[in-house]
Amino acid sequence: xxxxDHNDGGHHHTEPMAVAVITPSGTFPNDDNYRRSYDGAHxxxxxKAAAVHLHLTNTGDWVAYxxxxxxxxxxxxxxxxxxxxxxxxxxxxxxxxxx
Numbered sequence: 410x411x412x413x414d415h416n417d418g419g420h421h422h423t424e425p426m427a428v429a430v431i432t433p434s435g436t437f438p439n440d441d442n443y444r445r446s447y448d449g450a451h452x453x454x455x456x457k458a459a460a461v462h463l464h465l466t467n468t469g470d471w472v473a474y475x476x477x478x479x480x481x482x483x484x485x486x487x488x489x490x491x492x493x494x495x496x497x498x499x500x501x502x503x504x505x506x507x508x
Contacts, residue, residue, distance in 0.1 A: 430459035453482035
């Protein structure tokens with residue numbers, strides 16, 4: 410099972426980036442630092458690390474946004490078109506409604 414384990418057609422999946430996850434319960438890794446990740450890494454991996462670090466539970470219905478654009482945690486940073494410094498806002502979906 411090769412889940413982008415090998416270079417494919419010139420895609421190297423090695424571009425480093427600085428990532429922070431911002432939640433209602435705090436920021437991962439913390440307010441002053443970023444976590445190094447790579448464009449070939451899946452976003453959900455860093456979200457899981459944030460959940461453990463911040464002692465978050467019941468995040469199954471949470472959504473992730475970068476620059477007010479929803480991203481897919483099951484995809485890689487590259488597949489989500491993310492690079493450089495990435496600040497992921499991760500929280501429950503903000504419901505609309507009301508009248």
